[in-house]
Amino acid sequence: MSSESNKPPATDHRPLTTVTIAGLKLKNPVMVASGTFGYGEEYSPYIDLNRLGAIVTKGLSIKPKMGNPTPRIIETPSGMLNAIGLQNVGIDAFVKDKLPFVRQFDVPVIANFFGNTLEEYGEAARKLSDCDGVHALEVNISCPNVKEGGIVFGIDPKAAASVISLVRKSTKLPVIAKLSPNVTDITVMARAVEDAGADAVSLINTLTGMAIDVRTRRPRLANITGGLSGPAIRPVAVRMVWQVANAVKLPIIGIGGIMTADDALEFIIAGATAVQVGTANFVNPTATMEIIDGLEKYLIDNHIADIKELVRSLNIQASH
Amino acid sequence: MSSESNKPPATDHRPLTTVTIAGLKLKNPVMVASGTFGYGEEYSPYIDLNRLGAIVTKGLSIKPKMGNPTPRIIETPSGMLNAIGLQNVGIDAFVKDKLPFVRQFDVPVIANFFGNTLEEYGEAARKLSDCDGVHALEVNISCPNVKEGGIVFGIDPKAAASVISLVRKSTKLPVIAKLSPNVTDITVMARAVEDAGADAVSLINTLTGMAIDVRTRRPRLANITGGLSGPAIRPVAVRMVWQVANAVKLPIIGIGGIMTADDALEFIIAGATAVQVGTANFVNPTATMEIIDGLEKYLIDNHIADIKELVRSLNIQASH
């Protein structure tokens, strides 16, 4: 009774769900994660793209990339391993063939990209900044499937900082650094990219994993190792978001195994200003819509007028 | 037809399943993991302890430890988070009250232990070596739930090496270093403990994770963070075992999400000489027995005379 009456009265208006990440205003904090939503068109028959907070593209590179041999995807308990190998059409074809489709919609487009060398990161950033319809850049320094040295950027704070500084200099767009979870201390990486000029961090990318076919005694992925995603990794992702929230001031985009609104709320309460939904798109193409609705319902049910009040609201006082 | 006739004839005898880890001979490579099997008595109504490769005890310390407040355990997709906080009866009570029970069985006992300081590791190693019925020591340098500084040992190669050197000097028993997966490069840790005199490495301990109750906006574990175990982490564990197998010569004990014989085989093929079964004990107390039977069946079905032939047998040649 008494706790009920302490609550503020239910708001008359719909709660505010808009958030701003690095100057980019989003209708709501729910984006789709890179590599899990194609270039935007693939899921357009199933959901209204206008309702998304933002669309993050498949990881792009200067040159088109064929990716790895198959099998590229296998299922694991409550997760999946992928070793797509960053297959993509290349930035030029993206701008020419893919961007016009998503530009039709009222949704910010965040271009996820990577380079095989430091210089390529700069060049890609410049190219993407020049085209019409890209609203922010997400720098993938963390893909575990590139063998050309890309991995180094994601796990070494100095290398990560050098990539982000260069990208920062090469674009006027907001720069989001996407962090790898395959590190001892994610806060060191977050601080490094913060100092190097990133406007936001997104985390986590996939955990490196592996599975073996015991009949053939061969790896189940042609690439041997791959990236683990899905609900299995969510506890690790939430922990890292919480750690980073306690270490840097940058806005955080939380990613990893988000399937439902409650999952998204875990990340937001832990410290994320926005979230990305990845593997869930495959399982349930309407997951993002359900999450957006679920967040709004949570705000109403809990008498919260603005979703920003939830960000970093974790209460760690012992309860007894 | 032709591939069939290329196979060696089925062995007349039962295949060999014995393995040797750091001089310790095991009937078979299947142990129970620390903290998931109590002190041995708890599961004795359900399985024949004599059939186990070895029993690893709950993590022991010089002084008894109360552990963390509850909730200490929560379920996550295909996994669980625990923050027991290394509750244990202490080495003296273990020797007096617990060891006599397991000593009745024909099974090697591996004492898992930890210290809050470097000195405590040495003292604990000495104490455990003096008592009758402990056959090897597993040094937990990696528990994420000890806040007194214990975590440092597990993620810093120099600190890990200093612990292992000291333990090495303090005992004549085989020394197994148990590694944390919460590091950028597990091979660096494995090499550090190899150089410091470890006889074997066991991996992985739990991944640090976290979960939030979105109704109360509190952590679901009283300790805030906990260790993720179970099938969810298996792909990460298999990957790390494979990496370590390519980096050190030490025998490896593979741990992480093993539920079935096929899971155990993944680790063995990746490079583990033996395995430990943890969370699976809770789900299926007879898991170890089924795994032991399943390994033997696999050897027979695949015409393999000795399980040692399987260790590090992963074929990474492209198949097409």
Add this chain to the structure above:
Amino acid sequence: MYQVKSRVIKNEEVAEGYFRLSLECPEVAEKAGPGQFVMLRVGNSYDPLLRRPFSIHRINKWSGIEILYKVIGKGTGMMAHIKAGEGASVIGSLGNGFSFTEELGEALVVGGGIGAAPLLALAEKLTGKGIGEERKVIVFLGGKSKEDILCVEEFKEIGAEVQIATDDGSLGHKGFVTELLERYLGQPQGTAPTRIFSCGPHLMSKRVAEIAKKYNTPCQVSLEAHMACGVGACLGCVIKVKGSGVRGQF
């Protein structure tokens, strides 16, 4: 204690959202006592991963046990799909269960919602009587609404008196079941040794304990502990362990 692959005899919805599962497991049944529980697992999915604890609802000594469960999440949702003839893995029986002596003359049994589950096995033992002695068993059942009042017929059949309370007044007294208990204890009492047994949600148990303090030792079973192993091996639940059995919050 055993781990058995038991066969499902029957799995039927006895009320909206409540199922009764009959399991063939003579070994477990033989040793089982009221207030004890089993750890159950159906299917082979790893989500949910852990076994689920369920009180023993009824014991059929030579054949098996029954479980009464409420569907609330993934685990119980999967249980609701199990068909007769299929397998379920049972670990049990665990916990020390309810205890009373032959001399007990009057038993006041208080159940809230699904908390009625273990009380049927208890009532069956209580009404089984002592050595030639007469024993009075009153069962107080509470719940949100009439759908949450379980096993009334079963309790009556074995000779227990049943008193009912619902929050919405759709059946019996409108109010808390503990009010019925208090009213009863407020009346002039006989001299027979009396004991209260209860199982239900946390708040109900607390109130029972308060009431019982004045009159007798309460004996409670909590259905709200989170358990990973159920046998004392994981140290996840901070419970007193006796032998290798988990004591629950008695």
Add this chain to the structure above:
Amino acid sequence: MYQVKSRVIKNEEVAEGYFRLSLECPEVAEKAGPGQFVMLRVGNSYDPLLRRPFSIHRINKWSGIEILYKVIGKGTGMMAHIKAGEGASVIGSLGNGFSFTEELGEALVVGGGIGAAPLLALAEKLTGKGIGEERKVIVFLGGKSKEDILCVEEFKEIGAEVQIATDDGSLGHKGFVTELLERYLGQPQGTAPTRIFSCGPHLMSKRVAEIAKKYNTPCQVSLEAHMACGVGACLGCVIKVKGSGVRGQF
């Protein structure tokens, strides 16, 4: 393409380990063609996590579709537990499916084991005939044993001729189904445009392709690709994508 929460009409075991699932999903049915597939999900467990692809077995234009599936692992094991009235999530219809023109005079339809599933919808369309034209449909079914020969009656009912081969000779010709196809093609042929359609295990498909090379264009559906999304979004399966539909290995 739609994602729909469809209602299960029926889910019955039609042969040991083989089930037929009828789903109410008029939107999907309306656009569906033979050789297309749907991505299915039942329950809310995350293990298995991904949807499972199933060929459209039969199309009931105004109401829904049928799936014929073999229980082999966790996903299909869970499907076998779904009851009429419950929900299943369907994404479809996906893939380009089988194609043929009105002129087609003779269709040789080859199915191995569960590969028969998509062939019934195909045969129904094939026997539906062209504009006033007569069309011959011969269905060649192969399997390990007679239990693996599916839908013989259904194929016959719609007017197809059925030829059977089993590895163990328990039904029809003892040997491979491709031997029946070869034997048939070895006989003197008419002049009607002929086409081979096939669906089955990898080795069978390979052999069909070899045989077909001499005679015609084969058209194959593989049931062995691992798919995460089924719609071209994950790039997990290296398949040609047309529009947003996945082409499968046709």
